[in-house]
Amino acid sequence: MKLVHLKNSDLKVSPICLGTWQFNGNTAGTSMGTWNAQDINVSKKIVDAAIESGINFFDTAEAYLNSEKVLGDILDGSYKSRRSDLVIASKFGFNATPGSNKPVSYTPADIEDSLNQSLRSLKTDYLDLYQVHWPEVMNNVEETVKELKRLQSLGKIRYYGVSNFGPQTLKEFYDFGGEPVSNQLPYSLLWRSIEYEIIPECAKRNLSILAYSPLAQGLLSGKYNDSTSFPNGRRRIRLFNCKSTPLAVHTESGCEDQVFKALGDIKQLLTQLNVCKKSGLDIQDDGDGKEQYGMVNLSLDWILSNLNVGSVIVGASSADQITQICKNASSSLMNTEMKRKLDEITEPIKEAIGNNPDMWFTKSRYK
Template identity: 40%
Template sequence: MGGYGWGSNVLEKDLINAVHTALDGGVNFFDTADTYGLGQSELTLGKALAGRRNEVVIASKFGVHAKKGEKTYYDNSPEWIRSSIEGTLKRLNTDYLDLYQIHYRDEKTPLSEVVETLDELKKKGYIRYYGLSNIHKNDIQEIKNFKGKFVSFQDEYSLACRKNENDMKELSGELELTPLTWGSLGQGILTGKYDKNTVFDSNDRRSREIYVNFHGEKLLKNLEIVESMKKIAADAGHSVASVAIRFILDYIPGSVVLAGIKRPQQALSNLEAFGWQLSSAQIKTLDDISK
């Protein structure tokens, strides 16, 4: 669950209703981070899950030192981890986290110190498990020294972004980590709602060229992928978004797909990924066109 850079028309009541819709539809895993909306995402998710904590798995992240008006930087120090978990638990209105993830590695804190601190939080009952996020080739060797400590990793992955696929296979295979994919809908381009003429508000992060899925040649390539997805969706009788989610579930065994939602209708569209599978021919079509 995000909470920043989504434009000006995002209402808290819609977010809460979207979470309830997802819950009622069978979703039980919710991912957030202390930097999403500078804590607003955790606050909203905490409100949405009030009274239903025992039904869900809650994951959050630490490691980004972000405050309004200050420079943002990565921080994996034990002091920052301890401070971060206190704030996260308070905002989420819970006594513990199921999964606590390193959002980004800094360049100074030894991983041994991070692991020691996370083990300390486990012993205190603040977290149950811990995982990784945005870990790539240069970090993998370091992670291998702590095999068995981490249970999962997150990375950007979708039909619009497959550049991390080899690293993901190594992490999930050799290190036996559960893969969680973020950006699974390509920031929305894989829902089929947008075309080359779409213009976003200036306060929507997708208006910035750094979000390449909506700009230039990358946009045109993505729209080509979406056309193939639309045909599969029509044949299956499901939403285009569900095809994007279904591809990851069928292509990467044991994966957990993270998909952002702002409104109940989006949750319902994503829920259409349940209860069916892509055929091998459909997987090949999507695999070929998205490479």
């Protein structure tokens, strides 16, 4: 897998980044039921498969229960001698109490404390990328920028970035002297809200986008044909009716019909174009597997065809999943005509969701 440079940095990262939100240390029901419990041995196999497949980029956060510690134990145990080859990213910022929607407001002292705890959990002396998880976790923007620069000067972080920042908060961060190298944002064929305002702003500032939830939390895996088959915890997102799960915190009716029509149209497009056969890809056939893996790689290629995207953050529940994704990562399924068709198929969803990129809240936390 060919490494790419994050803009305005010397960080060379794989275009596929392993997201470790699912590394929960075998704790079920974390993150409001988004992910099932994942055994630590499974997490280790996923990391092993990722590194063997060419991934050098790992993303975690203090808000992901147990994730930093699980990832740290794995990397320290098997890959300590290769630390300089790996790019480890984490984030500060989380809700005040479990189940609360109120974030902690971080002072400079809080940021340093959080970083030190992350370093201990990850068993490393430095982070390659330290990110502000949400704009609202900053007690004071100017003080936050100064603290990140101070931590950078101490060698505790190589670079810093932001996450979930809209045009207004990006401007404010830059106005106080901030020099982020990335903005981590939700982006997929089924979630294109950042195209309205945020991508143009990032492009103007030459800021790399790290795309999270690139498979719309699994909808683009090709496994789901209706809302009832989709896991309860993941139906919190605004694509689904707020009444579809008691875990939803938005108040909208969603656009489920458009979502599943689009998924059907994408499968049909793959069949019509016979993408897998024409590309000569080595795709595992697992029942309906050719459609499933074809949809996954097509979805990731569509994101990476956007020159503003530096890497896509992909989670996995098994080593086989990450191996298969990486196996075909260098064989792009994308061309101009296919991108146009995919844009056309998913345009009704983009219009229904509008310019609010917040996957979970009706009142956007993006500004």
